[in-house]
Amino acid sequence: MTASARGLGVQLAPPGSEPAGLGRFGEYGGRFVPETLVPALEELEREFRSAWSSEEFRAELAGLLASYAGRPTPVTECHRLSERLGVRVLLKREDLTHTGSHKINNVLGQALLTRRMGKQRVIAETGAGQHGVATATAAALFGLECLVFMGAVDVERQALNVFRMRLLGAEVVPVESGSATLKDAINEALRDWVATVETTHYCIGSVVGPHPYPWMVREFQRVVGDEAREQCRALLGGTDPDVVLACVGGGSNAIGTFAGFIDLPGVRLVGVEAGGRGLESGQHGSSVSRGVPGVLHGARSLFLQDEHGQILEAHSISAGLDYPGVGPEHAELAAAGRAEYANATDEEALEGFELLARTEGIVPALEPAHAIAWLAREAGRSIPKGATVLVTLSGRGDKDAEQVAERLGYDSFR
């Protein structure tokens, strides 16, 4: 076992467990990709495994996370929100990282691997644009060429991030096919990769995709949960929170958070998916609640699909949760009953967005606003009064300002 690595106050805990076999989390995971990509995935797996157990690599990543990304991020106690809800609310502040979301944790790790593999070009998919911005940022930092695929619908609703990516020197490719959202951006990134895999690294932004991505991205994101566990213990006199909560798109901020608490059976883990216009409407992104096992984007997991195995379009007000699938480890955590998966609707997320802004002076991204909304709904119900809840605030809400202003009727935004 590799010991902890340290860089200016950032501690990376020893590596977590590897999935079994060819990237299996229970019956989920795997490597279902065109033959052309198999050798590159084998190389990536080898590189990641050796890097992740190397002191030098871990120290370099820890150093970047500290001096460049601004880690460790604090845990903030929310006094006014706690009073309002009758539960003690702690926020893990990923919104305070450089680029404004947890996505940077994973991207810096993958950028170091890209350099190790001698590749000069990175491609990425993005929904909310946060992963695209993080990738463009790392590409600028490392002098890599960067191409980001983004659904045309998301290009529209996350215009600020599109500008940021371009400013950072990345090329943004709007994807018109299918639902023109995250799923289609991943399709297009995979199509690019099949042609360019010898010189290009595909920097996947969540715990989805073929082995080794779900494992590797979880390992790069576990810093969120590992930090939070120590910080909570410091705040809570050596005890742990009762409930740990995070939003789930592909599931990277949630799995990174859960990783810090998974071995504590007393801690209730909850992932909040997009409820969209309500589960009954069929327009949502609740893949764990309503998906069935299938294979998409290289892995077996839970996906929204019709009775013939065609993938359905998801819907969410937040681009980052607008995906008809979920990472395979979440599918397994749900099957094993270790984590539970709930949802919050578009309307509730908007309320959560305003609630946190008004009570704490923190404007969340629409994605974690779903977690806040679920907390507001369940406090005093499935979460007993007086319980302590840690919520991962995966990103800040600047990118959503225009969209939310419109939805909430602030007509003087511009």
Add this chain to the structure above:
Amino acid sequence: MRLEAALRDRRASGRSLLVPYVTGGLGSGWLDVVRAVADAGADAIEIGIPFSDPVIDGRTVQEASQRALELGATPASIISDAARLDVEVPLVVMTYFNPVQHMGFERFAKELVEAGIDGAIVPDLPLDELGDWSSAADAAGVETVLLAAPTTPDTRLRAICERSRGFVYGVSLMGVTGERTRLADQASVMGSRCKALTDRPVLLGVGISTAEQAVEAASFADGVVVGSALVRRLLEGGGPEQAGAFVASLRAALDDREGERG
């Protein structure tokens, strides 16, 4: 082993193999397109079962898949339609893994066999993940064709050639399906690498768009798969006649090559 047996026989007769691809369910006349393609000299025919997220397909097959789905095509409907075909040449379905696993491996294999379909190509199911599907397919007698890519290293290529049934599908370029203006440089290497490792028929496919390219590719392998160039003609409004004429032109060019070499 009807697919492989048929291809071996035809190869033995000295001919370059030609396997066109037709998207199943693309218009009400798609079975007539398959018949015309068979009559025009195909040695086997790939029938595409459309999937919502075809990640190794370029624009042409994406569009054809979407259109077929909008017209109501389902895996079950395409397979049962295909059962009505009375063509001499073997049929192979080409689809993605999700529809296969969704129907269930045993049932999918059984429906193929009952419809008189001999093989299956599932490009997002690589060697390492064949597991349960190949057990079901082998038991039912469905030949699972594996793909080999320019990036495949030698030891793995050997395993692919051994495990493949029907033929070995050599991907002739780095990229997704779709027409190209010239044959990729990787085609010759891909063809010769596979040929050196196996006696099974080796076909090159992906990006082979014209009679000229087909002839060139066939010089490195036992034959070719032609997809997007044919499907584009169907998307542009062509029917059985145009499809047949195009395939006949490929056939003639390949036969000429044999004649010249002869």
